[in-house]
Amino acid sequence: xxxxxxxxGYCKEACPMYRAILKETESPRGFIKLENKEQKTxxxxxxxxxxxxxxxxxxxxxxxxxxxxxxxxxxxxxxxSRRVLExxxxxxxxxxxxxxxxxxxxxxxxxxxxx
Ligand code: SF4
Ligand code: SF4
Numbered sequence: 001x002x003x004x005x006x007x008x009g010y011c012k013e014a015c016p017m018y019r020a021i022l023k024e025t026e027s028p029r030g031f032i033k034l035e036n037k038e039q040k041t042x043x044x045x046x047x048x049x050x051x052x053x054x055x056x057x058x059x060x061x062x063x064x065x066x067x068x069x070x071x072x073x074x075x076x077x078x079x080x081s082r083r084v085l086e087x088x089x090x091x092x093x094x095x096x097x098x099x100x101x102x103x104x105x106x107x108x109x110x111x112x113x114x115x
Contacts, residue, residue: 004059005032011053011061017046028053032061035068040075044068 011028012018018027025034026043034041047065054062087096091103098104 002032002035002061002063005029005061006059008058010056010058014052014056016048016050016052021046028057028061028063031065031068032063035063038071040072040079042072044072 007029009029012024015028018030024030025041026046031044031047034043044065049065051062054060083096084094087094090096091098093099096107098107
């Protein structure tokens with residue numbers, strides 16, 4: 001189980017992806033942390049699914065990378081679909097392109113709101 005990880009880090013040295021990239025977020029231990037936070041990241045697609053991490057893990061952690069990838073794809077697709085529907089509702093097109101000057105001004109105001 002993913003929750004059995006004790007964060008020892010043995011898996012990192014066995015992982016070809018980590019050895020190539022040298023980033024914690026792209027290591028088996030990093031994946032477990034990202035998955036526990038349900039992060040929506042394409043980093044999961046860098047895994048070669050070689051299972052070398054499972055071989056050396058003292059806690060027998062075996063994460064299902066395909067299942068994690070399906071979750072990420074589903075969440076990205078859901079967000080994209082929601083954005084397209086919002087754009088159609090608001091601007092009458094899927095691209096979110098404002099058709100009147102008033103809409104363009106509102107779009108500029110909205111985009112600077114978080115700055
Ligand atoms: S070797 Fe196993 S227990 Fe240790 S950090 Fe990696 S997944 Fe967690
Ligand atoms: S299965 Fe993925 S995370 Fe595990 S060692 Fe192989 S490349 Fe690394």
